[in-house]
Amino acid sequence: MKLYDDTRAPNPRRVRIYLAEKGISVPLAPISVMTRENRTEAFKKKNSLQQIPVLELDDGTCIAETLAICRYFEVENPEPPLFGKTALEQANVEMWNRRIEFQLLGTVGAYWRNCHELTKALEGRIPEAGEQGKKRAEYILNWLNDDLEGRDYIAGDNFTVADITALCVIDFASFVGISIPETASTLKTWHARVSERPTATA
Template identity: 40%
Template sequence: MKLYTSIGPNPRVVKMFMAEKGVDMDRVEIDLRSGENRREPYLKVNPAGQSPALELDDGSVITEITAICEYLEERTPNPPLIGTNAEERAKTRMWTRRVDIKVAEPMANGFRFGEGLPMFESRLRCLPEASAGLKAVAQDGIAWLDANFQGPWLAGDRFTLADILLFAFMDFGAVVGQPIDAKNKKIVDWFERVKARPSAAASA
């Protein structure tokens, strides 16, 4: 297998997931800053022009971070990061979806339409007027997670893909003008515990 990767929170999710599982493979770095992901030959790998992409041994390609992680979980089930039964997997997917909708998507687009506008405005439809509102939506999402956090991890007593997804985006947010609000004490504490995991440094 081969992983096409780059800078950014999306590829980091997969790299951190792999580090937690002790999985490694050949990697090809794609230069997002120069727009390498939006032109050939990378578009033959992923026509959506996004990173990461996982090329399988038969030459087929899987894209989208949750799909890639689901595939890796099935190939390498231990340690489980999605679940060992239907109930665990459903709970992980529920929290992963919540993180994606409430935090990751609005945070990423808040950046793309704001600080990242010079890089993205020629590549996709950008709505600069929506940047501030999207950032606020992401902060609302973090506050919601804090209010509903039971711990020690998002899905309860299991460290999962949901934790990896939230960490990758919140760590990204901290360097693009969207830091964690200190009032979200449970999430602040959670963030520091995830940051201390070897996989956080390995995927940076």
């Protein structure tokens, strides 16, 4: 088994933190996104969308999509539960993970793809779409701050994959120039709390 990974990319980081939280060790196979190693014909056979992370099993089966990879491990390694335990907890984790992916990762990604200096060589960039994404991401960061009031973690009392997603997306957002607003003190406290976990550096 191996995990195709790039230490600078936010989605593979989500899987590395998840595995570290579970105490699971998987050999990493580095793929550089910046030098387009993921865009080769060989890698296309592993994931036709040519994105990472990809988990390759010993029989050659490949699983793409961060959450699908984490769920694969969750079935075999249910403790500690990172997707919730009860029906309500699981629904809450799913709700929050989707919110962070669609509302924040999607909008930060639009800014990154359409406006950032490091992606200027990409074809078909639409700067207006990027700026719109940035505005929405800033709105969502403030909304998340207000909603988090009174909770230690994104989906409730326990650390879950929704925290992993939010940590990686918020750190990536800060890298591309969209920071947690100065006034968002609840979100900043949460961010410090999850960043202090030893697994944050996985």
